Amino acid sequence: MDFTLNDEQRQLQQLARDFARKEIIPIAAEYDRREELPWQVVEKAFEVGLLNPTIPEHAGGLGLGMFDECLIGEELAYGCMGIYTVLMASELGIAPIIIGGTEEQQARFLGPLTEKAGLAAFALSEPGNGSDAAGMATVARDDGDAWILNGAKMWISNGGLAEFNVVFATTDKNGGHKATVALVVPKDAPGFSHNKIKHKMGQRASLTSELVFEDVRVPKENQLGGMGDGFKIAMKTLDKTRIPVAAGSVGIARRAMEESIKYAKEREAFGKPITEFQAIQFKLAEMAMGIETGRLMYQKAAWLVDEGLPHGFESAIAKAYCSEMAFSAANEGIQVHGGYGYVGEYPVEKLLRDVKLNMIYEGTNEIQRVVIARNLLK
Numbered sequence: 337m338d339f340t341l342n343d344e345q346r347q348l349q350q351l352a353r354d355f356a357r358k359e360i361i362p363i364a365a366e367y368d369r370r371e372e373l374p375w376q377v378v379e380k381a382f383e384v385g386l387l388n389p390t391i392p393e394h395a396g397g398l399g400l401g402m403f404d405e406c407l408i409g410e411e412l413a414y415g416c417m418g419i420y421t422v423l424m425a426s427e428l429g430i431a432p433i434i435i436g437g438t439e440e441q442q443a444r445f446l447g448p449l450t451e452k453a454g455l456a457a458f459a460l461s462e463p464g465n466g467s468d469a470a471g472m473a474t475v476a477r478d479d480g481d482a483w484i485l486n487g488a489k490m491w492i493s494n495g496g497l498a499e500f501n502v503v504f505a506t507t508d509k510n511g512g513h514k515a516t517v518a519l520v521v522p523k524d525a526p527g528f529s530h531n532k533i534k535h536k537m538g539q540r541a542s543l544t545s546e547l548v549f550e551d552v553r554v555p556k557e558n559q560l561g562g563m564g565d566g567f568k569i570a571m572k573t574l575d576k577t578r579i580p581v582a583a584g585s586v587g588i589a590r591r592a593m594e595e596s597i598k599y600a601k602e603r604e605a606f607g608k609p610i611t612e613f614q615a616i617q618f619k620l621a622e623m624a625m626g627i628e629t630g631r632l633m634y635q636k637a638a639w640l641v642d643e644g645l646p647h648g649f650e651s652a653i654a655k656a657y658c659s660e661m662a663f664s665a666a667n668e669g670i671q672v673h674g675g676y677g678y679v680g681e682y683p684v685e686k687l688l689r690d691v692k693l694n695m696i697y698e699g700t701n702e703i704q705r706v707v708i709a710r711n712l713l714k
């Protein structure tokens with residue numbers, strides 16, 4: 337294992353860092369306030385090669401690995417976790433097609449995303465079902481050369497805006513995971529509609545939707561893998577895509593630490609800058625300890641993916657550890673800022689609202705502990 341960045345990786349990291357400073361940070365607070373997705377950022381990310389970079393080369397993409405995707409992720413999330421979620425959730429929609437799709441399907445669905453700015457989405461959770469992913473109620477009925485889809489999906493990042501949604505459905509509600517299928521549903525499919533979920537606590541620049549399917553006809557050529565493969569494709573996807581959530585969390589924690597250092601150097605109490613008090617120094621030191629440890633963990637998990645080695649255990653540890661570490665960093669960041677941290681004038685208040693979601697989506701941190709414990713006990 338050697339995490340020394342090569343020249344190309346350093347350039348990629350710098351590109352993402354500059355992008356966050358120039359294109360994301362100046363507008364992040366405003367789009368968060370407006371609860372609006374900044375589409376121009378998606379287009380600019382596409383222009384510079386930061387949108388959907390994992391699309392395989394044979395489908396026209398850059399074919400970046402997990403380690404490189406995470407390097408980008410830490411930098412973009414430093415700018416704004418909500419805006420990063422737009423790009424990250426697109427990779428979440430792409431991953432099942434890479435994992436479970438044929439080369440023909442990869443070219444058909446992912447090729448167009450290399451020609452113009454566009455997003456993908458992953459639709460697993462439902463209004464009445466999240467952690468028990470196999471217990472889904474969205475039904476796919478066999479109709480010869482197509483599936484007829486009925487049901488609803490909930491909390492879908494990019495849902496409605498994405499060019500396609502990878503939708504997981506059951507062919508038999510009593511059949512458990514063995515009755516599930518993964519279907520690619522284009523955004524213009526007749527019978528498909530969506531509703532924006534408003535008033536989120538944080539990550540308000542990312543679009544989260546409820547998706548509704550009413551007799552949506554999905555050709556069987558849009559099915560990923562075979563009958564009964566849906567759940568396992570979803571699990572294999574999440575084993576990978578939880579790592580970019582961890583990387584983004586490290587980006588948030590770094591932002592919290594740097595904003596706290598900046599503020600603490602300027603703020604005086606008892607006649608000296610507050611950086612001279614151990615109470616403040618220890619908070620900064622704790623943040624640095626968490627960031628360095630978290631980065632090593634997400635890098636290890638990403639390295640395992642790129643090496644083709646088992647990674648579900650490490651990915652779950654990285655996701656849970658980094659999101660909780662970043663929550664604590666954002667919380668302490670507010671404490672360093674005192675009253676000023678509690679209002680929107682400084683960025684730390686938004687960091688705390690944003691990072692809370694990292695502990696919930698792509699599998700709650702309780703589910704990560706289930707995955708970790710099952711690995712220990714098997």
Ligand code: CAA
Pocket residue numbers: 425428458460461466467468469470491492493513567568571572574575648696697698699700703706707
């Ligand atoms: N990889 C491959 N196969 C796997 C697997 C994995 N990681 N995990 C389980 N499987 C297989 C098992 O081997 C088993 O196969 P067999 O029956 O053939 O032996 C089958 O799948 C069922 O496994 P389990 O009995 O372990 O499944 P379970 O019902 O107990 O569920 C779970 C396990 C870990 C709790 C799972 O349901 C889970 O991860 N839940 C959380 C769902 C989640 O993360 N949702 C997030 C949605 S994405 C999102 O947040 C949207 C967004 O917009 C950001």
